[in-house]
Amino acid sequence: MSLVGEATKIAEELEYSPEQVRRGVKEFLRLTDDGLQNDGRDMTMIPTYVTSVPNGTEKGVYLAVDLGGTNFRVCSVVLNGDTTFTLTQSKVAIPKALMVSDSHSLFSFLAKQVADFVGIHHSDHFSEDPEHHLHLGFTFSFPVDQRAINKGYLIRWTKGFDIPDAIGKDVCALLQKEIDALGLPVKVAALVNDTVGTLMARSYTSPGKTGTLLGAIFGTGTNGAYVEKLDRITKMTSASANDVGEYDTSTGEMVVNTEWGSFDNALNVLPDSLYDRMLDQNSVNPGIQMFEKRVSGMFLGEILRNAILSMKEDTRLFATSTIAEDSVLNTPWSIDTSLLSYIEADLTEDYSVTKEQLQKDLGISASTISNDEAQAVKILVHAIGKRSARLSAVPIAAIVIATGKLSPPAETPTDGLNLKDLSFMEQGIEILRRAIGGRSPAAPPDDAPPPNIQDEEPIDIGVDGSVVEFYPGFEKYVREALRDVPELGEKGEKRIRMGVAKDGSGVGAALIALVAKMQY
Numbered sequence: 242m243s244l245v246g247e248a249t250k251i252a253e254e255l256e257y258s259p260e261q262v263r264r265g266v267k268e269f270l271r272l273t274d275d276g277l278q279n280d281g282r283d284m285t286m287i288p289t290y291v292t293s294v295p296n297g298t299e300k301g302v303y304l305a306v307d308l309g310g311t312n313f314r315v316c317s318v319v320l321n322g323d324t325t326f327t328l329t330q331s332k333v334a335i336p337k338a339l340m341v342s343d344s345h346s347l348f349s350f351l352a353k354q355v356a357d358f359v360g361i362h363h364s365d366h367f368s369e370d371p372e373h374h375l376h377l378g379f380t381f382s383f384p385v386d387q388r389a390i391n392k393g394y395l396i397r398w399t400k401g402f403d404i405p406d407a408i409g410k411d412v413c414a415l416l417q418k419e420i421d422a423l424g425l426p427v428k429v430a431a432l433v434n435d436t437v438g439t440l441m442a443r444s445y446t447s448p449g450k451t452g453t454l455l456g457a458i459f460g461t462g463t464n465g466a467y468v469e470k471l472d473r474i475t476k477m478t479s480a481s482a483n484d485v486g487e488y489d490t491s492t493g494e495m496v497v498n499t500e501w502g503s504f505d506n507a508l509n510v511l512p513d514s515l516y517d518r519m520l521d522q523n524s525v526n527p528g529i530q531m532f533e534k535r536v537s538g539m540f541l542g543e544i545l546r547n548a549i550l551s552m553k554e555d556t557r558l559f560a561t562s563t564i565a566e567d568s569v570l571n572t573p574w575s576i577d578t579s580l581l582s583y584i585e586a587d588l589t590e591d592y593s594v595t596k597e598q599l600q601k602d603l604g605i606s607a608s609t610i611s612n613d614e615a616q617a618v619k620i621l622v623h624a625i626g627k628r629s630a631r632l633s634a635v636p637i638a639a640i641v642i643a644t645g646k647l648s649p650p651a652e653t654p655t656d657g658l659n660l661k662d663l664s665f666m667e668q669g670i671e672i673l674r675r676a677i678g679g680r681s682p683a684a685p686p687d688d689a690p691p692p693n694i695q696d697e698e699p700i701d702i703g704v705d706g707s708v709v710e711f712y713p714g715f716e717k718y719v720r721e722a723l724r725d726v727p728e729l730g731e732k733g734e735k736r737i738r739m740g741v742a743k744d745g746s747g748v749g750a751a752l753i754a755l756v757a758k759m760q761y
């Protein structure tokens with residue numbers, strides 16, 4: 242078989258069919274329910290204690306800090322109250338020695354960065370009066386057991402950090418203690434997960450005032466947080482729920498961090514090709530984060546590497562090129578997913594972009610790559626990227642369905658009336674109708690379509706991450722798969738409005754600090 246024929250065969254193996262999308266959505270809905278009742282084995286469905294999303298009118302000055310992997314970022318956000326904001330930030334690399342020290346050393350270093358920043362940009366806030374203190378949102382990208390909007394106990398360190406005495410401690414309290422020791426006018430108001438930050442940032446900046454439903458990240462990893470009804474989070478609200486901190490119940494909602502990267506670790510419905518199995522076996526955590534391993538930037542390059550290696554073994558792919566033992570192609574985890582984006586974007590007839598990129602990223606001399614070889618790689622790339630996008634539609638569709646956003650509300654409350662008032666009014670109209678022996682003048686004719694003002698309202702989704710932002714056609718393929726879900730179809734898909742929400746850990750964290758401030 243020709244190289245192109247072989248690559249096409251692999252691409253067919255990687256196809257994620259409409260039927261698979263439907264089964265994926267069904268399984269996602271099952272595991273979502275499970276996670277809302279108990280801490281689901283696959284998806285943890287973590288309540289975030291964030292009980293409302295912004296509508297763009299929020300105002301004020303807030304601080305945000307972000308302790309991710311290598312850097313510590315401090316920023317202040319001025320929310321102008323008209324969906325716009327201004328952000329000032331500083332960034333510093335975390336000294337390696339502090340990553341493996343003790344909690345006082347690390348957190349006093351962080352507090353010192355906050356002190357420097359506030360000293361330069363917000364010296365006007367130095368005041369004895371707590372009313373003037375700055376509220377801070379703390380984005381902390383390590384596993385925590387969150388018990389309140391500003392309280393979370395560190396479960397374990399990841400990403401090269403190892404500070405044993407911090408484990409089991411409330412990281413907000415650790416930071417607050419060091420901030421207080423420096424006499425800073427700053428209150429650590431909220432502990433923030435980056436997906437929740439994405440959701441909040443999008444909700445503040447997106448046009449229309451319906452509020453954003455979902456924040457989703459497709460970057461190094463993938464995860465999503467969405468607005469859920471409190472009474473569906475039974476592990477938190479049922480009489481038998483324990484270890485639940487205080488939260489505001491007035492909105493009847495709470496943002497839930499799904500941790501969907503580990504959707505279907507059991508592989509009940511996820512596709513499992515030879516290339517996925519090769520990746521999982523060589524990973525540091527086999528059998529874990531199985532959805533993420535098929536979708537996000539950290540893994541797509543490695544899937545491609547496996548597919549190329551496998552083709553190379555079975556066919557004459559790159560047989561006339563020199564590929565060193567220690568080349569990128571022979572080194573696990575060394576292909577960056579940006580390579581896939583460049584190749585996908587190649588529209589040249591002679592595959593010159595693909596060849597150049599293979600030379601640049603994989604060190605294979607472009608002049609030794611034939612058109613067939615380049616086309617074969619391009620076919621593999623397209624299949625891997627498209628599958629990632631179609632898989633990404635699964636959680637989006639499931640959450641839109643689960644939250645009832647597709648169906649019209651049973652009743653539409655108007656100003657000053659609650660649902661009880663409306664049902665009382667309806668009873669009144671019915672009594673009146675009977676009394677006058679027919680239809681009340683306001684009632685629609687029987688064949689008129691039911692009023693449905695939510696029908697055309699957009700369902701807003703904020704996304705972030707290099708894969709969704711830069712992979713050519715990613716959103717288009719997500720949308721195609723959304724249309725394959727019967728509950729959505731073309732009509733539902735069209736109602737979904739997707740937009741990039743940049744800076745979840747800046748403006749998003751500031752907005753969560755604002756929500757937290759309102760709760761105190």
Ligand code: ADP
Nearest residue numbers: 460461538539577578579582706707708711712
């Ligand atoms: P993070 O998720 O770590 O905050 P990003 O959203 O930038 O950061 O995601 C980084 C991931 O995206 C990496 O795995 C990288 O390989 C991948 N990536 C970087 N550039 C691109 C691109 N142009 N197209 C697709 N993926 C990319």
